[in-house]
Amino acid sequence: MSVVGFDVGNLSSYIAVARGGGIETMANEYSDRLTPSVVSFGEKSRTQGHAARSQAITNYKNTLSQFKRFIARQFSDPSVQKDAHVVPYKVTQLPNGNVGMQVQYLGETETFTPEQIYAMILTKLKATAEVNLCRKVVDCVISVPQYYTDLERRGVIHAAEIAGLNCLRVISDTTAVALAYGIYKQDLPTPEEKPRNVVFVDCGHSSLQVSVCAFNKGKLKVLANASDKNLGGRDFDWLLAEHFAVDFQTRYKMDVKSNQRAWLRLMAECDKTKKLMSANATVISMNIECIMNDRDVSGKISRADFEALAAELLKRVEVPLKSVLEQTKLKPEDIHSIEIVGGSSRIPSIKETIKKVFKKECSTTLNQDEAVARGCALQCAILSPTFRVRDFTVTDLTPYPIELEWKGTEGEDGSMEVSHKNHQAPFSKMLTFYRKEPFELVARYADTNLPLPERRIGRFKINGVFPTAEGESSKIKVKVRVDGHGIFKVSSASLIEKLPAQAEDAMEDSSPEENGPSKEEGSGASQSENDAPMDQSPVEGGAGEGEASADKEEQAENGAKETSKDKDQTSEGSKSDKESKDQNSEGSKSDNGSTETDAKATKKNKKTIKTHELTITASTDELSIAEVNNFFEKEGKMIAQDRLEKEKNDAKNAVEEYVYDMREKLCDKFEQYVSEKERGSFSKLLEETENWLYEDGEDETKSVYQAKITSLKKIGDPIENRYKEKHERPVAFEELGKALMLYGKTLDLYSQGDEKYSHIEKDEMAKVEKCLKEKEAWRDSKTSAQNQKAAYQDPVVTAQQIRSEIQSMKFICDPIINKPKPKPKEEPPKDNGPTPAEAAKDGGPAPTTEGEEKMDTGDQAPTGEASKEGETKPDETKPDVEMELD
Ligand SMILES: Nc1ncnc2c1ncn2[C@@H]1O[C@H](COP(=O)(O)OP(=O)(O)OP(=O)(O)O)[C@@H](O)[C@H]1O
Ligand SMILES: [Mg+2]
Numbered sequence: 001m002s003v004v005g006f007d008v009g010n011l012s013s014y015i016a017v018a019r020g021g022g023i024e025t026m027a028n029e030y031s032d033r034l035t036p037s038v039v040s041f042g043e044k045s046r047t048q049g050h051a052a053r054s055q056a057i058t059n060y061k062n063t064l065s066q067f068k069r070f071i072a073r074q075f076s077d078p079s080v081q082k083d084a085h086v087v088p089y090k091v092t093q094l095p096n097g098n099v100g101m102q103v104q105y106l107g108e109t110e111t112f113t114p115e116q117i118y119a120m121i122l123t124k125l126k127a128t129a130e131v132n133l134c135r136k137v138v139d140c141v142i143s144v145p146q147y148y149t150d151l152e153r154r155g156v157i158h159a160a161e162i163a164g165l166n167c168l169r170v171i172s173d174t175t176a177v178a179l180a181y182g183i184y185k186q187d188l189p190t191p192e193e194k195p196r197n198v199v200f201v202d203c204g205h206s207s208l209q210v211s212v213c214a215f216n217k218g219k220l221k222v223l224a225n226a227s228d229k230n231l232g233g234r235d236f237d238w239l240l241a242e243h244f245a246v247d248f249q250t251r252y253k254m255d256v257k258s259n260q261r262a263w264l265r266l267m268a269e270c271d272k273t274k275k276l277m278s279a280n281a282t283v284i285s286m287n288i289e290c291i292m293n294d295r296d297v298s299g300k301i302s303r304a305d306f307e308a309l310a311a312e313l314l315k316r317v318e319v320p321l322k323s324v325l326e327q328t329k330l331k332p333e334d335i336h337s338i339e340i341v342g343g344s345s346r347i348p349s350i351k352e353t354i355k356k357v358f359k360k361e362c363s364t365t366l367n368q369d370e371a372v373a374r375g376c377a378l379q380c381a382i383l384s385p386t387f388r389v390r391d392f393t394v395t396d397l398t399p400y401p402i403e404l405e406w407k408g409t410e411g412e413d414g415s416m417e418v419s420h421k422n423h424q425a426p427f428s429k430m431l432t433f434y435r436k437e438p439f440e441l442v443a444r445y446a447d448t449n450l451p452l453p454e455r456r457i458g459r460f461k462i463n464g465v466f467p468t469a470e471g472e473s474s475k476i477k478v479k480v481r482v483d484g485h486g487i488f489k490v491s492s493a494s495l496i497e498k499l500p501a502q503a504e505d506a507m508e509d510s511s512p513e514e515n516g517p518s519k520e521e522g523s524g525a526s527q528s529e530n531d532a533p534m535d536q537s538p539v540e541g542g543a544g545e546g547e548a549s550a551d552k553e554e555q556a557e558n559g560a561k562e563t564s565k566d567k568d569q570t571s572e573g574s575k576s577d578k579e580s581k582d583q584n585s586e587g588s589k590s591d592n593g594s595t596e597t598d599a600k601a602t603k604k605n606k607k608t609i610k611t612h613e614l615t616i617t618a619s620t621d622e623l624s625i626a627e628v629n630n631f632f633e634k635e636g637k638m639i640a641q642d643r644l645e646k647e648k649n650d651a652k653n654a655v656e657e658y659v660y661d662m663r664e665k666l667c668d669k670f671e672q673y674v675s676e677k678e679r680g681s682f683s684k685l686l687e688e689t690e691n692w693l694y695e696d697g698e699d700e701t702k703s704v705y706q707a708k709i710t711s712l713k714k715i716g717d718p719i720e721n722r723y724k725e726k727h728e729r730p731v732a733f734e735e736l737g738k739a740l741m742l743y744g745k746t747l748d749l750y751s752q753g754d755e756k757y758s759h760i761e762k763d764e765m766a767k768v769e770k771c772l773k774e775k776e777a778w779r780d781s782k783t784s785a786q787n788q789k790a791a792y793q794d795p796v797v798t799a800q801q802i803r804s805e806i807q808s809m810k811f812i813c814d815p816i817i818n819k820p821k822p823k824p825k826e827e828p829p830k831d832n833g834p835t836p837a838e839a840a841k842d843g844g845p846a847p848t849t850e851g852e853e854k855m856d857t858g859d860q861a862p863t864g865e866a867s868k869e870g871e872t873k874p875d876e877t878k879p880d881v882e883m884e885l886d
Contacts, residue, residue, distance in 0.1 A: 005376025
């Protein structure tokens with residue numbers, strides 16, 4: 001299982017992985033840990049990251065950025081309309097009313113959903129992680145802005161599915177940062193002590209997020225969140241760009257806003273100037289060459305002027321900062337520290353604003369750019385069964401209050417708040433309804449200030465409801481849940497049927513304690529079916545250990561597959577009814593709180609209650625399973641197309657590289673290895689190939705480029721070969737000479753009657769001599785023939801041929817000259833003294849004769865010779881002569 005965290009920012013993305021003993025941030029192919037969140041489309045392929053960003057001006061219509069702000073949004077949404085006017089590409093309305101992004105891709109007009117574009121960035125990040133980890137990446141955790149709604153979170157999970165990832169958890173940016181901060185802190189207060197309150201501020205490219213969290217040893221609890229989803233670095237860039245646009249209009253009579261390219265170049269320069277101003281209080285100059293109409297412009301601004309311009313924006317920074325204090329009723333002195341992350345938190349006036357509100361300097365304990373991704377990787381490690389992480393519990397919040405509405409069967413419709421603002425998450429609640437037939441629950445955000453025109457989360461139809469045998473309403477238990485992703489769902493529904501009971505059971509049945517919340521139930525039943533749920537028992541994830549295990553449970557329950565699984569469940573549901581006994585064990589496994597109460601009652605009335613699991617049909621505005629599958633397939637095709645294009649480009653580059661390399665070498669190190677005539681014709685061919693690459697051959701298939709390089713190599717390889725042979729041949733000849741000399745020396749020793757070779761037959765040694773002569777003759781003839789050749793002519797003999805001659809000589813001669821000596825015959829023991837071996841055993845001197853010593857000219861001790869230490873060396877298998885021929 002991979003343990004990977006992705007922070008997909010509005011401008012830049014980061015990848016962190018849990019590896020070995022810690023968390024690492026991964027670099028991409030540019031050795032950069034930042035990957036721009038940009039996708040660019042072309043005639044032949046698409047690119048992501050740095051390659052795409054380099055197209056931002058030249059191919060601006062087909063280069064998509066800021067797509068995170070369009071996820072799961074309606075085209076008519078005012079905030080979408082605002083963003084649609086500032087991005088340089090075309091934003092359209094899809095048939096379902098959502099946002100589409102239109103580009104020219106592979107020569108066609110294509111419209112992608114923001115989820116697809118998000119998936120394309122994930123594809124890139126996934127590939128980078130896989131290259132670094134040398135393994136497949138599937139499981140991951142992805143961060144989202146804390147203000148993301150249910151649908152936006154579902155959108156990110158679908159994007160992960162489209163990219164072939166299994167998103168175990170979407171986690172809020174600020175919660176991820178808090179986790180990255182807390183898990184390593186050794187000095188947190190104990191659970192009994194007052195918690196440490198830390199504020200986290202993430203000021204990114206398009207939004208500002210603030211969170212206050214309470215830390216105790218081993219746990220963090222998010223107390224409150226606040227954000228401005230339209231305040232980030234890009235707002236400061238716009239401000240500067242607007243300022244200079246007016247300036248250029250006045251001084252150069254130039255309307256940069258009328259020219260999209262000029263405007264984009266100005267924005268890019270403003271971003272640079274803004275960053276320079278963060279580090280310098282002096283006046284910063286800006287120069288842009290040929291911005292439009294072949295004219296250059298320049299401008300300057302000081303930090304003080306910039307801050308005056310940005311006064312309104314800076315005032316807005318205060319709002320979420322103050323909001324978290326108000327929500328939690330904390331005072332600045334209750335805050336231990338303020339940790340700032342996000343690129344725009346480097347702006348000095350933002351830091352000053354934070355300091356003013358909290359009356360404290362900002363801390364930068366965490367890596368400002370990478371903290372979110374690191375937090376995601378840590379969350380993934382916590383969820384991973386294969387990774388051991390220090391126990392650390394995270395209790396998050398639901399971003400908005402959620403309410404549930406339903407239609408009454410008689411009279412008024414009903415509604416209730418399922419969770420208030422800042423309700424801790426994840427949590428489950430059990431609700432009880434009394435119904436005769438299927439009914440529908442509508443979940444929506446209760447916050448009327450929600451930055452969304454449509455507050456609906458989804459409709460959940462509870463199917464299969466039937467009346468009691470008496471024709472009354474049945475008791476329906478509905479479990480609602482906000483899961484670890486922060487996504488609302490109706491997770492289960494069951495109908496409790498009372499069966500006719502035996503006498504004593506019937507008595508039990510009538511007992512109110514044993515029958516659950518009977519007072520309300522009773523009145524509920526009598527009030528018929530138009531009431532509010534009667535039994536609302538929160539099953540909330542606390543910050544204790546139970547929460548942690550619930551979390552682990554969720555991991556299995558959630559994941560990218562979860563949504564689809566959910567849909568499967570809702571469409572199929574549980575097919576068979578279960579006896580109450582079965583339900584008992586199930587209920588105690590998955591539920592607690594009210595379910596337990598219910599379970600107790602069920603147990604006592606074993607034979608009188610039957611639980612029917614009901615199916616739920618959920619309808620939300622998220623992508624359908626079919627759409628996700630379709631986009632997954634399309635993404636796969638695009639990945640294949642990208643790979644094909646890359647291979648084609650690699651083949652083309654190989655031709656180009658060969659042309660340049662060979663042209664240079666023909667006039668340099670290959671000069672004497674090619675005839676003048678051949679050099680002339682080959683140079684001409686190389687030049688023609690270069691021209692072809694820029695003209696007819698600019699866009700050919702991979703096989704055409706491969707054929708081209710093969711035909712060039714047909715001419716170039718022999719030249720290169722001659723050069724190589726010229727340098728290798730003398731070395732090989734020297735090796736041959738050395739081998740001939742060594743075998744020659746052995747023949748000499750043999751002819752001198754050397755004891756070492758005395759056991760070798762004469763005719764055997766004659767074979768060695770014959771072979772030696774033949775090889776000497778071969779060498780002499782080849783050397784003289786080669787000497788007749790010019791350097792630019794193909795060699796008569798190659799180094800490889802020479803080395804194979806050496807091998808064949810060794811093959812014939814070595815077995816003969818290395819033949820082991822036969823064993824000396826054992827002499828019967830004599831009375832007049834010990835054998836040499838016995839003498840050696842006794843520690844006495846090894847008796848050797850002078851003659852024997854003379855015989856031993858090699859390194860080896862002769863067979864049977866006693867060593868100095870008095871040990872005999874029966875060295876019968878070893879050759880007496882060691883020749884180094886290799
Ligand atoms: N030194 C600096 N001074 C001022 N601004 C900076 C500096 N460095 C980076 N920024 C700004 O920070 C912004 C990018 O921040 P970051 O990478 O945190 O955004 P993001 O995570 O991609 O966006 P978001 O969190 O809004 O989705 C850009 O607007 C960039 O200009
Ligand atoms: Mg960010």
